Amino acid sequence: MRAIVLSGILTLWAAWVSAFEVEDRAVFGPEAAGDTIKVISTADIAYFEPMIRSFLDRAPGLRVDYTVASSSELMKAIQDERQSFDLAISSAMDLQTKLANDGLAQQHFSDVTRSLPRWATWNDMVFAFTQEPAAIVLSRAAFADLPIPRSRQDLIQLLRQNPERFRGRIGTYDVRISGLGYLFATQDTRASETFWRLTEVMGALGARLYCCSSDMIEDVERGDLAIAYNVLSSYAVTRADTDRFHIVLPQDFTTVMLRSLLIPVTAQNRDGAARFADHILSPSFGPEASPLAGVDLTALQAESTLHRIRLGPGLLVFLDQFKKRSFLAEWQSAIVQ
Amino acid sequence: MSAPARQDPVSQGSIRRRLLLVQLAGAAALAVLLYFVVLSVTRQVAQQSQDNVLAASALSILGSARVSGGEIVIDLPYSALSMLDSVTDERVFYAIWLGDEFLSGYQDLPRPQRPGEAQPAFLEAAFLGAQVRIAAVERPFSTDLGNEQLSVSVAQTLTGRDQTMARISRVALGVGAGFFALSAVLALIVAQSTIRPLNRLTGAVSRRGPRDLRPVSAPVPSEMVPLVASLNSFMKRLETSLSRSEDFIAEAAHRVRTPLAIVRTQAEIVQRRVRDEDTRNAVREMIHAVDESSRTAGQLLDHAMVVFRLDDLACEPVDLPALVRETVSQVGVLSEMRDIDLILGRMEDAVVEGDAILLQNALRNLLDNAIKYCPPLAEVTVSVRNDGNEICLQVSDTGPGFPEGGKRRLVQRFSRGDNVSGVVGSGLGLTIVEDVTVAHGGRFTIDNNDGGGACARLFFPAS
Numbered sequence: 001m002r003a004i005v006l007s008g009i010l011t012l013w014a015a016w017v018s019a020f021e022v023e024d025r026a027v028f029g030p031e032a033a034g035d036t037i038k039v040i041s042t043a044d045i046a047y048f049e050p051m052i053r054s055f056l057d058r059a060p061g062l063r064v065d066y067t068v069a070s071s072s073e074l075m076k077a078i079q080d081e082r083q084s085f086d087l088a089i090s091s092a093m094d095l096q097t098k099l100a101n102d103g104l105a106q107q108h109f110s111d112v113t114r115s116l117p118r119w120a121t122w123n124d125m126v127f128a129f130t131q132e133p134a135a136i137v138l139s140r141a142a143f144a145d146l147p148i149p150r151s152r153q154d155l156i157q158l159l160r161q162n163p164e165r166f167r168g169r170i171g172t173y174d175v176r177i178s179g180l181g182y183l184f185a186t187q188d189t190r191a192s193e194t195f196w197r198l199t200e201v202m203g204a205l206g207a208r209l210y211c212c213s214s215d216m217i218e219d220v221e222r223g224d225l226a227i228a229y230n231v232l233s234s235y236a237v238t239r240a241d242t243d244r245f246h247i248v249l250p251q252d253f254t255t256v257m258l259r260s261l262l263i264p265v266t267a268q269n270r271d272g273a274a275r276f277a278d279h280i281l282s283p284s285f286g287p288e289a290s291p292l293a294g295v296d297l298t299a300l301q302a303e304s305t306l307h308r309i310r311l312g313p314g315l316l317v318f319l320d321q322f323k324k325r326s327f328l329a330e331w332q333s334a335i336v337q
Numbered sequence: 338m339s340a341p342a343r344q345d346p347v348s349q350g351s352i353r354r355r356l357l358l359v360q361l362a363g364a365a366a367l368a369v370l371l372y373f374v375v376l377s378v379t380r381q382v383a384q385q386s387q388d389n390v391l392a393a394s395a396l397s398i399l400g401s402a403r404v405s406g407g408e409i410v411i412d413l414p415y416s417a418l419s420m421l422d423s424v425t426d427e428r429v430f431y432a433i434w435l436g437d438e439f440l441s442g443y444q445d446l447p448r449p450q451r452p453g454e455a456q457p458a459f460l461e462a463a464f465l466g467a468q469v470r471i472a473a474v475e476r477p478f479s480t481d482l483g484n485e486q487l488s489v490s491v492a493q494t495l496t497g498r499d500q501t502m503a504r505i506s507r508v509a510l511g512v513g514a515g516f517f518a519l520s521a522v523l524a525l526i527v528a529q530s531t532i533r534p535l536n537r538l539t540g541a542v543s544r545r546g547p548r549d550l551r552p553v554s555a556p557v558p559s560e561m562v563p564l565v566a567s568l569n570s571f572m573k574r575l576e577t578s579l580s581r582s583e584d585f586i587a588e589a590a591h592r593v594r595t596p597l598a599i600v601r602t603q604a605e606i607v608q609r610r611v612r613d614e615d616t617r618n619a620v621r622e623m624i625h626a627v628d629e630s631s632r633t634a635g636q637l638l639d640h641a642m643v644v645f646r647l648d649d650l651a652c653e654p655v656d657l658p659a660l661v662r663e664t665v666s667q668v669g670v671l672s673e674m675r676d677i678d679l680i681l682g683r684m685e686d687a688v689v690e691g692d693a694i695l696l697q698n699a700l701r702n703l704l705d706n707a708i709k710y711c712p713p714l715a716e717v718t719v720s721v722r723n724d725g726n727e728i729c730l731q732v733s734d735t736g737p738g739f740p741e742g743g744k745r746r747l748v749q750r751f752s753r754g755d756n757v758s759g760v761v762g763s764g765l766g767l768t769i770v771e772d773v774t775v776a777h778g779g780r781f782t783i784d785n786n787d788g789g790g791a792c793a794r795l796f797f798p799a800s
């Protein structure tokens with residue numbers, strides 16, 4: 001009894017000290033269970049709940065304490081505040097890489113990690129478990145009498161030919177506030193110069209800037225937007241009303257974000273974290289792969305046009321303050337005209 | 338006098354083994370040396386290549402800095418950091434400084450002391466929980482505030498280098514082991530070929546016949562010339578002394594026998610002339626004594642000759658039946674005189690490796706005995722049998738047989754049986770037979786036949 005009261009007080013105290021911003025939190029598993037695995041993640045609870053439940057079915061006697069935070073808050077919690085989490089799951093590949101690079105992640109070896117493709121692991125610290133392409137989402141209504149653009153060049157041409165129809169009806173990430181948008185944009189520039197031309201064209205047509213994929217998709221669906229560029233396709237396909245828009249994976253190249261996990265050095269339940277990590281990783285690749293993102297969009301695309309963002313120190317380049325400053329300046333001058 | 342016991346040479350160490358050991362030890366030392374040399378050279382190369390990549394990365398960052406609108410702009414190239422991670426996953430750190438002002442990257446990253454302007458500086462240090470290699474470059478950089486040194490450090494963890502080193506270690510180990518294995522084979526060949534002339538000489542000398550004391554004439558390596566020279570001179574001396582003792586034996590036989598023969602002839606003449614019975618008996622006894630000494634001298638010389646020849650046994654194939662026939666015909670006169678029937682029994686083909694003169698001498702002694710100890714009208718049968726395994730030369734008679742008890746004793750020198758009763762003898766006959774048989778690798782048995790009579794057998798291994 002004393003122990004429960006004490007632990008309650010400790011939890012409250014922990015919640016009070018925690019300075020990073022928690023968006024949501026849920027605890028799964030039997031109350032009586034001994035071991036708790038503390039997870040901090042950028043993915044919504046609803047998105048991850050099936051995975052947690054299937055894990056707890058296999059590992060009864062464990063609890064999963066799932067905290068949702070934005071990728072920058074996650075970074076803050078682990079890097080600045082050294083909060084104790086057993087598992088950090090994030091779509092921000094650059095920040096995950098930085099955590100590992102700065103020695104804040106532990107190495108993890110298991111049969112599962114050994115079977116991962118080379119691009120899905122970095123330094124045995126960061127492990128990717130989804131492949132989520134950046135797509136162009138088009139409103140079916142707006143494109144009823146127009147050819148569907150299959151590549152960025154198509155899109156540029158289309159916008160140039162029909163400036164009036166699309167003015168103010170194009171949406172894309174505001175890379176100044178969205179880490180994922182910044183990641184997609186910087187990777188686009190690495191692959192091709194067309195990104196800058198497209199950004200200029202979009203800027204000229206008064207593109208609207210968004211913080212998140214879901215907002216963009218909603219606006220396409222409502223008809224406010226005709227085109228949403230660099231939308232996380234996994235958000236689009238999981239919606240019920242996919243018949244209201246086209247999801248186009250550009251054929252010139254499709255940037256693919258890898259959602260990844262790592263075990264922070266501050267983990268207190270390392271074994272539990274390793275088990276959960278292996279559980280998440282095992283269905284991700286391999287023969288009976290069933291990615292979390294539902295339909296595996298990457299399967300539809302020729303392997304050669306898939307630009308998987310590479311985990312590794314290359315990502316640190318765009319986190320450099322000088323680099324970021326000059327990139328944002330250039331982007332801003334292209335889009336805000 | 339028995340043949341002197343052959344003394345086995347005292348062997349101490351082996352040239353071949355010593356040669357092998359010395360060479361192997363040398364090869365092992367060289368292999369270890371090779372291992373370390375290969376290791377250190379390739380390690381340097383591995384380190385060098387890592388340093389080159391790090392320096393290239395640092396230089397590309399340094400080159401990306403410029404001043405634009407009074408502000409420092411550093412357009413970090415993507416490849417500057419990604420190239421450090423291209424082969425193996427590496428953690429990568431960098432720091433950019435303008436003079437003492439930290440601009441970007443990891444402020445705590447250790448900086449190699451004073452990188453030269455032309456030369457990058459390197460340092461190995463622990464950083465954020467890992468061992469890293471750091472390269473630093475710098476160049477003068479002018480801003481609105483004046484001239485400062487812009488310096489860039491780039492660091493990388495050592496996963497790839499350590500992997501390369503481990504691979505290099507394995508390769509170096511393989512090189513060392515391979516070198517050693519090859520050297521070992523070579524050492525074996527060298528040792529073998531070094532020892533070959535020695536073996537050849539040994540073979541040539543031991544293959545020689547007992548009388549062959551010619552100098553060794555086959556060419557030998559210069560190191561062996563002194564040995565062969567002393568061997569040759571030793572054989573020369575041996576030959577001289579051998580021929581001297583042979584001469585001596587022949588001379589002694591001649592000198593003893595001839596006067597005895599003269600004495601005997603003279604005594605017979607005297608015996609015939611003398612009418613006085615007492616004197617006649619005395620002379621007869623004298624003749625008997627002369628016969629005895631002549632015979633003893635003869636057998637002593639025979640025995641000496643046998644011993645001498647046994648020292649250095651000849652080894653030629655001897656056709657036993659032929660030898661038997663020849664000897665039987667030689668003693669035929671003797672047996673006829675005594676009215677003893679000398680019969681050739683079964684004569685199977687048999688070849689004994691050995692000295693024909695000695696074998697004949699042995700057989701002669703047996704026949705002499707048989708003729709001596711048998712009464713007239715007795716039969717003496719000589720036979721040769723060969724069952725493919727053993728050859729048996731048998732002399733069997735119908736005389737009184739060997740005295741019972743202590744038959745082996747009769748074989749000893751100067752020992753005679755108690756059945757001799759006036760028969761002349763020296764007690765050396767059976768000794769000679771025994772010595773000859775044993776020297777030929779055979780054995781000698783004496784028995785009495787069931788129906789009475791002596792039976793002496795020589796057994797030789799069939800060749």
Ligand SMILES: Nc1ncnc2c1ncn2[C@@H]1O[C@H](COP(=O)(O)OP(=O)(O)O)[C@@H](O)[C@H]1O
Nearest residue numbers: 706707710738753754762763764765766767791
């Ligand atoms: N054929 C034989 N018959 C009987 N006795 C023999 C015969 N041969 C040898 N002996 C006995 O063996 C003894 C030893 O023989 P041996 O060594 O030849 O000496 P020796 O004939 O000079 O007495 C003889 O003294 C004799 O007693």
Ligand SMILES: [Mg+2]
Nearest residue numbers: 706762766767
């Ligand atoms: Mg005799």
